[in-house]
Amino acid sequence: MNTDRGLFPIDLTENQIESEKSFVKFVEEDILPIADKIDREDDMPESVFERMTELGLWGAAIPKTYGGMELDNMTLGLLARALGRGNASILSLLIVHSMVGSVLSRWGTNEQKQEWLPKLAKGDAYASLALTEPQGGSDASNLKLVVEKEGDSFRVNGKKTWISGAQHSDVAIVVGSLEGKPTAFLIDLNEVEGLSRKKIQGMVGFRGAMLAELDFENCLIPKSSLIGRVGFGFSIVAGYALDLGRLWVSWGCCGISESCLKMSVDYSAERMSFGNKLLDHQLIQKMIADMMADVTSSLLVCYHTSKARDENGTAVDESAMSKYIASTASRRVSDNALQIFGAAGCSESSHIQRYWRDAKIMELIEGTTQIQQILLGRHAKRYF
Amino acid sequence: MENRNAIRAFIQKRVNHKELSDSDNIFKLGFVDSMFALQLVSFVEKEFSVVVEDDDLVIDNFNSVDAIERFVNSKVAGSVSSIVAE
Numbered sequence: 001m002n003t004d005r006g007l008f009p010i011d012l013t014e015n016q017i018e019s020e021k022s023f024v025k026f027v028e029e030d031i032l033p034i035a036d037k038i039d040r041e042d043d044m045p046e047s048v049f050e051r052m053t054e055l056g057l058w059g060a061a062i063p064k065t066y067g068g069m070e071l072d073n074m075t076l077g078l079l080a081r082a083l084g085r086g087n088a089s090i091l092s093l094l095i096v097h098s099m100v101g102s103v104l105s106r107w108g109t110n111e112q113k114q115e116w117l118p119k120l121a122k123g124d125a126y127a128s129l130a131l132t133e134p135q136g137g138s139d140a141s142n143l144k145l146v147v148e149k150e151g152d153s154f155r156v157n158g159k160k161t162w163i164s165g166a167q168h169s170d171v172a173i174v175v176g177s178l179e180g181k182p183t184a185f186l187i188d189l190n191e192v193e194g195l196s197r198k199k200i201q202g203m204v205g206f207r208g209a210m211l212a213e214l215d216f217e218n219c220l221i222p223k224s225s226l227i228g229r230v231g232f233g234f235s236i237v238a239g240y241a242l243d244l245g246r247l248w249v250s251w252g253c254c255g256i257s258e259s260c261l262k263m264s265v266d267y268s269a270e271r272m273s274f275g276n277k278l279l280d281h282q283l284i285q286k287m288i289a290d291m292m293a294d295v296t297s298s299l300l301v302c303y304h305t306s307k308a309r310d311e312n313g314t315a316v317d318e319s320a321m322s323k324y325i326a327s328t329a330s331r332r333v334s335d336n337a338l339q340i341f342g343a344a345g346c347s348e349s350s351h352i353q354r355y356w357r358d359a360k361i362m363e364l365i366e367g368t369t370q371i372q373q374i375l376l377g378r379h380a381k382r383y384f
Numbered sequence: 385m386e387n388r389n390a391i392r393a394f395i396q397k398r399v400n401h402k403e404l405s406d407s408d409n410i411f412k413l414g415f416v417d418s419m420f421a422l423q424l425v426s427f428v429e430k431e432f433s434v435v436v437e438d439d440d441l442v443i444d445n446f447n448s449v450d451a452i453e454r455f456v457n458s459k460v461a462g463s464v465s466s467i468v469a470e
Binding site: 229 | 397398419420421423425426429430438439442
């Protein structure tokens with residue numbers, strides 16, 4: 001693994017290059033040696049959390065005022081890219097944690113910021129983002145988790161599922177329906193009575209993302225749990241989180257794709273078939289060229305989305321486009337890699353089969369490919 | 385008037401240049417999707433150098449060109465009065 005930037009190098013500052021080197025070092029030394037073990041055991045070892053705490057990574061997207069690193073969107077992307085090369089489950093845990101940190105920094109009350117951001121930045125507490133329900137995913141108008149006012153509190157009833165990190169997270173942003181309107185709440189998962197967590201394992205990919213279902217049964221939460229205002233839970237709070245999340249996922253997909261490409265080039269340059277190296281066969285060359293095109297387009301769109309987000313604060317359409325391009329690309333690239341490697345890539349001792357399974361999940365999280373297509377199609381006339 | 389024109393231009397582009405008066409409620413007309421509010425907030429902050437606080441997240445502040453202009457003017461006036469107070 002290296003920090004090459006492909007056929008069309010992207011411009012980075014000295015600081016960004018140095019940061020990327022440290023991310024890659026962390027992934028090479030601490031993640032890759034155990035990446036397949038995490039996948040096989042469907043669990044994340046405590047040592048990974050501890051190492052990330054030592055490196056300050058839990059505070060990557062949190063302002064320095066609260067003890068975070070306050071990395072720019074380009075550097076956050078480079079971090080996600082390195083983690084994508086390492087293990088997508090770790091990336092997923094950091095993404096949801098950072099989305100919550102980022103939303104709280106922007107839309108949280110002073111009380112919420114003071115209580116949670118320093119803990120989240122240090123890795124003294126972990127966060128989850130709870131949007132998806134058993135009955136639906138991105139359909140904000142049909143939320144079944146209901147929140148009702150009760151004196152100075154709110155009463156919460158309903159379920160959230162497929163929630164990354166929820167097996168152990170201390171706090172979560174939960175979007176529910178209050179007065180029939182999507183509204184966001186910050187809930188202390190260790191304090192709330194009536195909450196039960198159900199561990200989810202055996203997924204096709206992201207084995208180690210500590211998924212769980214959260215079942216809120218008659219839970220009473222304080223009035224101060226509200227984030228933003230009633231009715232803005234999806235459009236502003238979750239929207240702000242997803243804008244960042246989609247960018248991170250896209251960069252993570254670049255990491256998966258680049259690893260698959262590099263491994264495929266190395267393998268096909270060595271492996272012999274019909275008296276020639278695999279790479280000398282034109283059908284293999286075609287696959288490698290397709291992979292290079294996918295990697296290149298993914299990297300460039302992610303680079304420009306990070307730039308747009310650094311300049312404008314949000315990048316809704318750009319993030320959707322990067323997510324669409326990079327996640328569909330990583331599925332194709334990993335599929336080509338598996339084809340080139342053959343049985344060797346399907347073995348549990350190969351990273352390739354894990355990349356292939358994780359790449360499929362990348363197409364589903366933070367809005368499916370179809371959600372990105374709908375968003376982009378609706379907005380096409382703005383640009384063309 | 386300049387503020388109004390900038391707001392109108394931003395919204396017109398995002399409703400695919402549909403016929404729209406300055407008092408039309410863009411949310412009720414169904415011209416915008418869930419991610420629009422976030423883009424609108426970013427636009428208001430960047431274009432008019434104001435900060436939209438969580439207390440400002442009230443639909444009445446953002447549902448028409450007229451409403452957004454009123455909101456922007458009140459925020460700009462608020463910023464000026466806090467500078468004067470300092």
